[in-house]
Amino acid sequence: MRKWIIAAALSVAFPAMAADVGLIKVSKGSVQIQRGAEKMPAAVGSGVQTSDVILTGADGSAGITFTDNSLVSVGPNSVFAIDKYHFDTTTHQGEFEGNLKQGRLAAISGKMVKQSPESMKVRTPSAIMGVRGTEFVVQVGEKTN
């Protein structure tokens, strides 16, 4: 009896390897990265990816460098989501859409904004802020002095 071995091409479905778009450079107090359903501590050196949410506690603050050299920090009691991020190192074209749901943020824009103003945006519950450059702060909630 002959046995036919049929070699079928195996299509192995790899989960899309998400690339780091930034790096946690400063992490003080309680800082977490929420990625999907998973929450992990944001130690210095942790990679940050699109769709990540940075969460800080009452004693927490964190600083992130992004691949276009933009710098973003979040203060205590903050929720900051990286809704969109992509950057072309050759053309310097890109899009960065952050979402400050709560808390405080400081930032210095990078190469992307230098190339095309307002390619970096920060959404808040009430507004959308376009960045023409360079250094700015945003607060959502609590007293605004």
Next chain:
Amino acid sequence: MKLSLYLALAALCAGCATAPKHVAPELFAVVPGADGHVGAIVVHTEGDTRVIDSAYGAERISSDGTRETTHVTAAEVRETFGTTLAALPGKPTSFVLYFLEGKDELTPESKVEMEKVFSELKRRPLPDIMVIGHTDSVGSMTSNDRLSLARAERMRVLMIDLGIPAERIQAAGRGKRELLVPTEDSVPEPRNRRVEISVR
């Protein structure tokens, strides 16, 4: 039963359309950079777009949605955003140190300067450092390639001694290919005998 359903629907609608929305107050402000540069931000809400482009220029949105274009003071920014600003990673920057002729030894002035550079490097928790060595145009291509790399490597070793992880520092030599001060060949020029240290 019909009435209760109607009431429930009415309550649902009141919540979405007519009740004044109550949101957290928001503040947006332009902060002058360390170099004094003042940038600009554009704050968009429904049908209202405002450009803020002065130092400490600010936009406030109150809980009831009203907007005010205003200014904050440096002290207010420090009070509200002190912890946040302190967490901003250091800006990518670069330093230049100069060497003695034909050697991988720093000039006395650059030795002093090096202390400052290294303390700045140490302040960064996770630096990405690139050290590029250069020479003046005295000597052959080969000997200058070797000397420029020796200069960069020398700095790299000093940084590792300082406690910076070796894998975060890259060293390269460019020989006499990239003169800071353009000269003819075989011209001793102190400003060309240097390393450039870039840190991110």
